[in-house]
Amino acid sequence: MGLVTISDIRAATESIGNAAVRTPLLRFDDGLWLKPESLQPVGAFKIRGAYNALARLPEDVRARGVVAYSSGNHAQAVAYAAKLFGVPAVIVVPDTTPRVKVVATRSHGAEVIQVPMASRETRAAELVVERGATLIPPFDHPDVIAGQGTIGLEVVADLPDVATVLVPVSGGGLISGVATAVKALSPSTRVVGVEPELAGDAAESLRAGTLIRWPAEDRARTVADGLRAEPSELTFEHMRAYVDDIVTVSEEEIGAAVGRLARQARLVVEPSGAVTVAAYLARPSERTVAVLSGGNVDPEVFARYLSA
């Protein structure tokens, strides 16, 4: 299976241009810097991969539109990227998706279809056939992985002696791209994934050296709704090649990290995006960068953690 290369990621930086924010590194404490992808136009890193995937489609293909299924942030990213390119987008989301994410996706002009969690991939495939549109997968695609990898390029450019990069893990597209970039530019930097204990399938898989599947209903227990997917063969191969370790954090640690980020870094970060800071706070280390993957959280959930 062909892995994404540093050249693919450099090309993605060119393709993405100003469609994504060049997020700064923000100092959090003596050991930790934050990479706040929550500040992207869609509130998540997903715009990088989605935009890169659309940019690489032939123009006539792109013009027929795009389809995506997603737990939320990828949906918004594809909708936003399609708007920038002026092409139609239809988004299939599970009916458990936070309302704030559905509203935001529609606000970008996309058609949104809500279905039960288990049927979203099937429904998306049907839409591809019905409409002649192209499926933009949330993580299982080299162009998506290359787009997310641009985060790794920026981290090493801004903090060349970074010792550890902490990255949330769900389907694995983000960590695949980031690890590919970081290991190419700074081989001695550790790349460590972070999962909720309640959705720790990738951590278990990496230790076992083979993909271990957890039931979707188990993965759905965590408050980190963006981290309920599971790796694909493609992303798992990247993880085996480039990721040093995957650690897990408790629900309590995730909530406390959301609160600390609000109070100390003045950032609204969703639980999925705060797992990296939760891991750092449990075991602080030197010259560490925590990727904050997104900030789309229902205000009621956020308010609950604000003083946690």
Place this chain on the structure above:
Amino acid sequence: MGLVTISDIRAATESIGNAAVRTPLLRFDDGLWLKPESLQPVGAFKIRGAYNALARLPEDVRARGVVAYSSGNHAQAVAYAAKLFGVPAVIVVPDTTPRVKVVATRSHGAEVIQVPMASRETRAAELVVERGATLIPPFDHPDVIAGQGTIGLEVVADLPDVATVLVPVSGGGLISGVATAVKALSPSTRVVGVEPELAGDAAESLRAGTLIRWPAEDRARTVADGLRAEPSELTFEHMRAYVDDIVTVSEEEIGAAVGRLARQARLVVEPSGAVTVAAYLARPSERTVAVLSGGNVDPEVFARYLSA
């Protein structure tokens, strides 16, 4: 009275270097970009002016330490800058300062003295005499103004065709620096100050063409605790020279802007920092940049506005 020049501001960019974050412009909607100074290490733009002022002191003078009086964010900035230079700092704050700001200031290693609002300048002056330290004023100093002006340089560099820049106004250091930079680089760009209606002394003064003083107890009514100071002769001269208008916003508009910024931009912004977005939302305009001056807000106050 000599005004700060664009050369002073360019020099400040060099002096400040990496002590302040090069904040990105974040797209908020079709017409508005945000300049999130809430992401600075001290949670406010004040680090720029404070650091520049310390950088320009002769080394032997700086070594004897610095003194500041402030409603909060300037205090943290001077404390933080002093820590970076390895010199002592003593900070005089009014006893109405939000607890979160006092704790943060102490966390930077500064000595904090709380006094009644009216006596803070006097007490600071006494400390200068007692300790041989240098007073770093919150706004009434060319080096402070030049430091804040680096924000204006960055805004024009990132959005060269910016039509309007909205800037919070309190003592006027921020808008003096920003307006000086913006008008030098892009004379046709409008620079508009924003104040709370309840502390609208600068707006009234600019219309009158002369400084009109409001009683401190009147200015203290607004929730925007960082906007309760009044301009000095020096900052008012900059405003008369470079500021096109100063508008005011209600307390309700300020609270709603804090909530919108949390939900839509994923930023924790203090009421004082959100007045510019409040002004934009009341009267949207094209190619507008809102400077968000800071993000140091007590969690209880922030939670109240989260769904506003």
